[in-house]
Amino acid sequence: MECHESVGRTWKDIDTDILVKIFESFNIFELTSGIAHVCRTWRLACSDPMLWKTLDLTLLESNYIKIPLEPYVYVDRLSDQTLTRVLKIALSLSRGNVHTLIFHLNLYLPDHLLTYTAERSPQLRRLVLPAWNRIKKTGIRKAICTWKNLESMTMPSIKNPPYLMETIARNCKNFSELKIMGPCDIHCASTLRLYLPKLKVLSLRCSTLSKEALIIILDGLRHLEVLNISHCILVETSQLHRNIVTELDESILRKASRLRQFLTCMDESCIMCQRTRNDEGLMRWYKYEKGLWKEDEVSSLAL
Secondary structure: OOOOOOOOOOHHHOOHHHHHHHHOOOOHHHHOOOHHHOOHHHHHHHOOHHHOOEEEEOOOOOOEEEOOOOOOEEEOHHHHHHHHHHHHHHHHHHOOOOOEEEEOOOOOOOHHHHHHHHHOOOOOOEEEOOOOOOOOHHHHHHHHHHOOOOOEEEEEOOOOOHHHHHHHHHHOOOOOEEEEEOOEOHHHHHHHHHHOOOOOEEEOOOEEEEHHHHHHHHHHOOOOOEEEOOOOEEEEEOOOOEEEEOOOOHHHHHHHOOOOEEEOOOOOOOHHHHHHHHOOOEOOHHHOOOOHHHOOOOOOOOO
């Protein structure tokens, strides 16, 4: 009787495509835990572009306390160290193939790490960065100048938007989607009209929006296709009073009729509308369901 020796296969012999499929189910901590060092085959699989089209860092949150002076938050050093380690490994493995970059609402990215990230993700098309407390004007401008292919951004409301919108207009020729997580006043709306007149999608949900700003947006952004003002507190300001608008008038609806989608909700029975009112138009997302901040009625802006 002839004897045959069985030949066993090891993990390093697994087909790269199969490894990539397996690694697609891993979260960011698992992908950066050192599996790329197992062997050459595993490192090759870990660097596959399919794994890095979206770099989702929403599992990372800063351990912070609020302080009375700028940047208004103090972040624990261990939080920054963890973020730095994960980012450096992830960006090294991605080899510049990140198209979508998502940060958590409570992740306070320091300026130098934003620059580091931008330099290693030149193909970025979508940025979700809701917290800018520790980012300087020079830092975000330098990053935007690097991201020539940027098309979509989710950002907080900022005091001085012109410098940012002008930088986007000069450098990101395909930019078409914007979500602002915070109040939009006349200054903000006028800045959008001046620098981003070709904007196609705009979401201002769950914030305070002045009626005057809404009119500027509807009249000035002639290429706009989708506008989301769901759960907003719409205010009309006169010399003596600041009134809350409870119903959109005919002039607003007429201006909005040219849009493909005009998303609104001003229902007193709506939970999200109630929460916006209770938080006075500046949402305290930490009070609510985990991940609620990721939602948006515009599917391309939801996470």
